[in-house]
Amino acid sequence: QVQLVQSGAEVKKPGTSVKVSCTASGYTFNFYYMHWVRQAPGQGLEWMGRINPNSGDTNYAPKFQGRVTMTRDTSISTAYMELSRLTSDDTAVFYCARDGETNDMDYWGQGTLVTVSS
Amino acid sequence: DVVMTQSPLSLPVTLGQPASISCRSSQSLVSGDGNTYLNWFQQRPGQSPRRLIYKVSNRDSGVPDRFSGSGSGTDFTLKISRVEAEDVGVYYCMQGTHWPWTFGQGTKVEIK
Numbered sequence: 314q315v316q317l318v319q320s321g322a323e324v325k326k327p328g329t330s331v332k333v334s335c336t337a338s339g340y341t342f343n344f345y346y347m348h349w350v351r352q353a354p355g356q357g358l359e360w361m362g363r364i365n366p367n368s369g370d371t372n373y374a375p376k377f378q379g380r381v382t383m384t385r386d387t388s389i390s391t392a393y394m395e396l397s398r399l400t401s402d403d404t405a406v407f408y409c410a411r412d413g414e415t416n417d418m419d420y421w422g423q424g425t426l427v428t429v430s431s
Numbered sequence: 432d433v434v435m436t437q438s439p440l441s442l443p444v445t446l447g448q449p450a451s452i453s454c455r456s457s458q459s460l461v462s463g464d465g466n467t468y469l470n471w472f473q474q475r476p477g478q479s480p481r482r483l484i485y486k487v488s489n490r491d492s493g494v495p496d497r498f499s500g501s502g503s504g505t506d507f508t509l510k511i512s513r514v515e516a517e518d519v520g521v522y523y524c525m526q527g528t529h530w531p532w533t534f535g536q537g538t539k540v541e542i543k
Contacts, residue, residue: 358472358525360533416462418482
């Protein structure tokens with residue numbers, strides 16, 4: 314069965330960066346885009362972007378362009394999302410989600426809580 | 432960006448009664464390939480989102496048939512024919528037609 318397992322919670326200082334990992338199993342990693350979605354506490358979902366694991370090509374939402382970097386390591390079926398210049402507004406749960414092939418996401422990771430605090 | 436507007440934002444429902452959530456987009460969601468990429472997700476308390484419906488009306492495997500999606504163009508609806516206790520949570524519509532993909536604000540379904 315498809316599983317996406319994310320790295321653990323992080324506490325970061327403002328101005329620093331965080332890198333979250335997402336390890337996939339149960340399917341061929343290279344065949345499906347991986348998306349990243351942000352959810353601030355008590356708030357809605359926000360699409361950040363996606364990466365093509367096969368080519369490494371990325372598409373970022375304009376809001377995060379310049380601050381987010383999505384990468385992957387195909388040898389260990391893992392996708393990464395790095396967000397830089399963190400502020401308290403970046404305190405959120407970050408989800409990875411597999412592309413559903415109908416312009417959506419069909420499987421989601423368990424989420425990684427990132428807390429930005431001085 | 433395409434703005435997705437859901438209503439209501441809060442929906443108290445009696446067990447066994449129907450529920451309906453509206454989702455309107457600021458632009459038509461008909462893609463150049465003829466498909467309409469409007470999807471619905473459920474997020475139960477403390478859980479990750481789960482896809483319920485894709486391309487307007489297609490139910491995911493394992494999703495009860497009391498859930499149905501409909502609509503076209505800019506106006507879409509998610510219906511629950513008879514609400515059960517396990518349906519409590521927040522429901523989001525999401526468009527995948529225009530970059531960047533965008534979600535609605537979410538509708539919180541709770542039991543009266």
